[in-house]
Amino acid sequence: MDFINDHKKLFLTAFALFAFLTIMVAIIPAIQNQNNNSTLPGAESLSEDALAGKAVYLSNGCVACHTQQVRNVAMDEVWGSRPSLAADYAGNKRTDFWRNTATLMGTERTGPDLTNIGNRQPSVDWHLLHLYQPRSVVAQSIMPAYPWLFETKSKLEKGDVEIKVPEGFSDSDGNKIVATKEALQLVAYLKALKQAKLYDENLAPDFLYRKEPELSDASSGEKKDKALNGKALYSMQCQTCHQLNGEGLKGAFPPLKGSPVVLDDNPEKLIDIIMNGYDAREEYGVMPAVGKNGNLKPEEISAIINHERSSWGNNARKVSPEEVKKIIESLK
Structure with missing residues (x-):
């Protein structure tokens, strides 16, 4: 009863217990967690x-x-x-x-x-x-x-x-x-803000609840590869600047609709721009090296430029992944 009636002992004991639990349950585990974790090998520190x-x-x-x-x-x-x-x-x-x-x-x-x-x-x-x-x-x-x-x-x-x-x-x-x-x-x-690559991409956990993509076109019966959907790839890589209609933004980003670079029978310049970027026109912003930064494969670049060359009234020949690969090799 003396302990309960002595408010100093009661509060000091409660405080000591609180401090002990804080150290054991919060502080020590947090320090151990911090010391036992490290960044991925390819992660870059902020400048x-x-x-x-x-x-x-x-x-x-x-x-x-x-x-x-x-x-x-x-x-x-x-x-x-x-x-x-x-x-x-x-x-x-x-x-x-x-x-x-x-x-x-x-x-x-x-x-x-x-x-x-x-x-x-x-x-x-x-x-x-x-x-x-x-x-x-x-x-x-x-x-x-x-x-x-x-x-x-x-x-x-x-x-x-x-x-x-x-x-x-x-x-x-x-x-x-x-x-x-x-x-x-x-x-x-x-x-x-970039996701660092794993040293072994096979160790990356797969996304859960993935739905299987539609693999065939009901009208033609042809198989489709979701990864090579030129329209989807264009939407992910190019649409924010050049817009859905391919008309770009006047005074900011150039149009692809009717562009002589896009329609040129020789796609070398177009592929060079996608891979290495472009900064030669004062009236437009600098285009980054989308292909190099995104590690785009020849098949993906082929799908993108074929979408650009056949959309919005554009009508140019298709470019095969093999041709793209050959041009990329020559640009190195």
Whole structure:
């Protein structure tokens, strides 16, 4: 009874028990977990700009609408090449002593998952334009615009990064729209979000609840390979810039509809652009090396360019995977 009636002993004992349980149940397991996990061999650490961009990502509330976790279900296959693993987040550190915002996995997928956005969309120009006015590149987008990450200038200065804004989406009154340091840092962070490859791809867990694709065309009876669906590959790799109708965005991304490069009987230049990117026209943004960055196979590139060469009124001969492979070898 003396112990129960002595409030000092009672509260000190309760506090000691609480501290002991906290150390044994929370702190020690957390330290062991941290010491027993490491990043995948191919994982790259964030650069200084990307780390600063992560802070911009947080301060602008991007984590409220975007996840960074590819779940082990078939519907998430579009967001990454494999389900996320614990090792994907092992390299994340505390922001500082007081703030633990290292892993931004998120809980709400109002916008697309960003786990692998650095591979899915490597174009700096696209990201900047998307931040300035999302509906200029994705008409159905519900993402808010972030104009405060940009400034207008009557004349460009050395080091300025101008964004090419399509007609009807700019209120700059003829001035140049320039990305601020924070916008460039945010884009650096987004481009750094990439799934590291496993040292043995055979160890990657398969997505659960996968539905078998339709393998035949009812009208022709011909077999179809889902992986070689040119329209689907175009949608994944090219549509965000060149648009579903192939008309691109005036003043930002060139059209493929009626393009002499796309329709040329010799597809070498087209394949070179897909593999190595293109930056030769001042009125358009820089195209990244989609083929090289995405490790696209000759069969996939063949399917994409054949879709481009036979859609939107385009009518050019088909290009075989063998021809694509030969041209890629000659470009090295």
